[in-house]
Amino acid sequence: GAVVSQHPSWVICKSGTSVKIECRSLDFQATTMFWYRQFPKQSLMLMATSNEGSKATYEQGVEKDKFLINHASLTLSTLTVTSAHPEDSSFYICSATPLAGHSGELFFGEGSRLTVL
Amino acid sequence: AQSVSQHNHHVILSEAASLELGCNYSYGGTVNLFWYVQYPGQHLQLLLKYFSGDPLVKGIKGFEAEFIKSKFSFNLRKPSVQWSDTAEYFCAVSSSRGYQKVTFGTGTKLQVIP
Numbered sequence: 001g002a003v004v005s006q007h008p009s010w011v012i013c014k015s016g017t018s019v020k021i022e023c024r025s026l027d028f029q030a031t032t033m034f035w036y037r038q039f040p041k042q043s044l045m046l047m048a049t050s051n052e053g054s055k056a057t058y059e060q061g062v063e064k065d066k067f068l069i070n071h072a073s074l075t076l077s078t079l080t081v082t083s084a085h086p087e088d089s090s091f092y093i094c095s096a097t098p099l100a101g102h103s104g105e106l107f108f109g110e111g112s113r114l115t116v117l
Numbered sequence: 118a119q120s121v122s123q124h125n126h127h128v129i130l131s132e133a134a135s136l137e138l139g140c141n142y143s144y145g146g147t148v149n150l151f152w153y154v155q156y157p158g159q160h161l162q163l164l165l166k167y168f169s170g171d172p173l174v175k176g177i178k179g180f181e182a183e184f185i186k187s188k189f190s191f192n193l194r195k196p197s198v199q200w201s202d203t204a205e206y207f208c209a210v211s212s213s214r215g216y217q218k219v220t221f222g223t224g225t226k227l228q229v230i231p
Contacts, residue, residue: 043207043223106219108161
């Protein structure tokens with residue numbers, strides 16, 4: 001099956017610093033990747049749709065200057081949390097779907113847990 | 118806008134008991150429906166999906182789900198659960214016009230007691 005990998009799996013940073021999370025599709029190409037945020041005991045909230053070679057599409061209420069997304073290639077999307085604050089602490093999950101086949105199934109990364117002190 | 122409602126937040130069952138997890142969705146058009154599962158410490162993975170055709174969909178590990186259009190429901194069932202089914206289950210929906218935007222329910226934690 002298709003594999004999506006995220007790095008780092010967990011990160012702790014000081015308030016005010018920026019953190020970059022990578023999402024890679026290891027064995028397939030993806031023109032579109034998705035970034036989700038999951039709060040404890042809550043659902044996955046779609047933050048943005050990352051499109052290769054173009055600007056990301058952000059969901060309502062998600063600050064695009066706060067959560068910078070770059071999709072530079074068909075196998076890599078990055079999410080940078082800028083000037084992180086404790087309220088940004090969360091579990092961030094990316095997903096992707098292959099260009100062909102798999103009938104719309106999303107493949108998820110293992111998630112990245114961010115803790116901002 | 119589409120939304121998904123999962124009625125049970127936490128379900129505890131004994132092994133061999135039957136399972137049914139409720140899922141209702143709200144969307145004005147035709148939909149694709151999914152159930153994803155997240156085992157402890159693992160990625161989310163697809164359990165089963167409905168795009169069209171037979172409304173009774175069979176997935177992996179003996180799970181099935183039935184799409185009832187009139188009720189806007191896509192309930193997940195398994196006749197006899199095992200301890201290894203302990204996980205969190207998410208119902209999800211997307212527009213059939215484009216699968217990209219997938220909306221998830223809040224999830225149901227299933228705990229199976231040996």
